[in-house]
Structure formats: C-alpha cells, structure tokens
Amino acid sequence: MLRVRDLSVSFGGVMPLDDVTFELPDGVCGLVGPNGAGKTTFFNVLSGFVRPSAGAVEADGTSLLSMAPHRRARWGLRRTFQQEQVVHSLSAYDNVRIAADEVGAAGDQVREALAFVGLDDAQRRGRHLTMLERRLTEIARSVVGRPRLVLLDEPGAGLAEEETERLVALIRKIPERFGAQVILVDHDMELVSAVCGNTVVLDFGRVIALGPTADVLSDEHVKRAYLGTEEVV
Numbered sequence: 001m002l003r004v005r006d007l008s009v010s011f012g013g014v015m016p017l018d019d020v021t022f023e024l025p026d027g028v029c030g031l032v033g034p035n036g037a038g039k040t041t042f043f044n045v046l047s048g049f050v051r052p053s054a055g056a057v058e059a060d061g062t063s064l065l066s067m068a069p070h071r072r073a074r075w076g077l078r079r080t081f082q083q084e085q086v087v088h089s090l091s092a093y094d095n096v097r098i099a100a101d102e103v104g105a106a107g108d109q110v111r112e113a114l115a116f117v118g119l120d121d122a123q124r125r126g127r128h129l130t131m132l133e134r135r136l137t138e139i140a141r142s143v144v145g146r147p148r149l150v151l152l153d154e155p156g157a158g159l160a161e162e163e164t165e166r167l168v169a170l171i172r173k174i175p176e177r178f179g180a181q182v183i184l185v186d187h188d189m190e191l192v193s194a195v196c197g198n199t200v201v202l203d204f205g206r207v208i209a210l211g212p213t214a215d216v217l218s219d220e221h222v223k224r225a226y227l228g229t230e231e232v233v
C-alpha cells in the first residue's frame with residue numbers, strides 16, 4: 001500500500017505536484033496523465049532526486065521521505081528511467097550486478113533477476129543488446145535483491161507491439177514473485193489496461209481520477225485532459 005498525503009513540489013513558480021493526496025493498493029498500479037502532468041517528478045520525489053515543499057509518502061507503513069535516498073534503495077525502492085539507462089560498455093550481467101552491489105544483493109540474486117526476465121546470454125555488452133533486451137535488463141535491475149516498491153517510468157518506450165506483450169507478462173508477475181508493489185507510468189493505455197488493477201491520473205500536478213483502470217480511462221475528465229495531445233485514451 002502506498003499512501004501519498006498533501007504532496008507538493010515547487011520549481012520557482014511552477015507546481016509540478018500541487019497538494020496531491022491518493023492511496024494505491026498492492027499489486028501493479030498505473031500512474032498516467034498528459035505530458036508535463038508531474039509523473040516523473042513524483043518518481044523523483046520518491047527516489048530522492050527532488051525534495052518536496054510539503055507532504056508525506058508512506059510505503060508499506062514506512063515513511064519514505066524521512067529516509068536518506070541511499071537508504072531507500074536498501075529498504076527496497078527501485079526505479080527505472082524514461083530514457084534507457086543500460087551501460088553500453090558493460091555486459092547485461094554487470095549492469096544488473098552494479099545495481100545489486102548498491103543494495104547489498106549477492107551474485108545468485110543477479111542470476112535470479114536475469115532468469116526472471118528471460119535474458120539469455122547475459123554476457124553480451126549493452127551496446128549489442130536490442131532495445132527489448134535493454135528494457136529487460138532494466139527490469140532485472142529493478143527487481144534484484146529484495147524490492148518492495150518498483151517504479152517503472154515508461155518501460156515500454158521504443159518497443160514494438162509484440163515486444164510490449166512480453167513486458168506485460170513480466171510486469172504482472174513482479175508483485176507475486178518478489179512481494180513488491182509496482183507503479184507503472186506509461187503512455188500506452190493498452191499496456192496500462194493490461195497490467196494495472198488501479199490507476200491514478202494526474203493533470204497539471206493534480207489528481208483528476210483514481211480507481212479501477214477501466215473506469216478511470218473512460219472518465220470524461222480524463223478524456224478531456226488528453227484532448228489536444230497526441231496521446232489518446
């Protein structure tokens with residue numbers, strides 16, 4: 001369970017998060033909204049890159065924001081980034097091992113994470129991996145060790161449709177397999193519908209809808225928020 005209370009972020013005059021309050025149950029939940037809605041900023045607050053001006057975030061009963069960022073990783077916070085972050089000069093194995101080292105996880109956990117995503121031949125370097133294999137490497141990094149809260153920021157970006165299906169199957173398995181809650185940010189509403197039981201919608205830093213994904217995506221406020229953007233609900 002993730003509880004967000006009165007969370008605000010201010011960059012000069014801009015409020016990318018404006019007094020946001022919501023709760024997301026365990027399992028995989030979606031976080032969607034038009035470009036600039038504040039989704040990545042929310043992830044940045046949770047991982048400690050951005051300091052909020054007010055508010056609290058409680059994950060699994062623990063106050064995340066009172067923990068130093070490096071302790072959040074040890075606690076079990078994981079994230080991936082919108083831009084693919086695989087180190088091209090290192091093997092897939094070493095990409096995951098570096099993440100494992102940061103959280104004190106051992107070599108067998110690296111192999112377990114790679115087996116989970118189905119990445120065969122993890123000795124190939126990042127630069128020789130396909131985009132799907134790079135995205136799988138990132139998922140492996142996000143589940144290595146003992147993850148408790150996994151934040152995925154557009155993990156399907158740059159993938160073809162049949163590749164996205166593989167991602168769907170994988171992301172759905174994370175809660176049961178690792179006991180972690182997953183929050184998925186994506187513009188691909190088919191991906192969000194296929195994976196997320198509940199979804200919260202942000203628009204201009206405010207929550208405009210929250211609930212079962214199918215209800216939320218057919219909500220008139222949500223459709224209106226997407227009007228005039230290239231992303232269609």
Ligand SMILES: Nc1ncnc2c1ncn2[C@@H]1O[C@H](COP(=O)(O)OP(=O)(O)O)[C@@H](O)[C@H]1O
Pocket residue numbers: 011014015016033034035036037038039040041042
């Ligand atoms: N470091 C920053 N400094 C100033 N403004 C920022 C910064 N990061 C994000 N923003 C602004 O905050 C708003 C939300 O951005 P972001 O969280 O990246 O949106 P999303 O991920 O939903 O597309 C945007 O208006 C963006 O321009």
Ligand SMILES: [Mg+2]
Pocket residue numbers: 039040041082
């Ligand atoms: Mg973003």
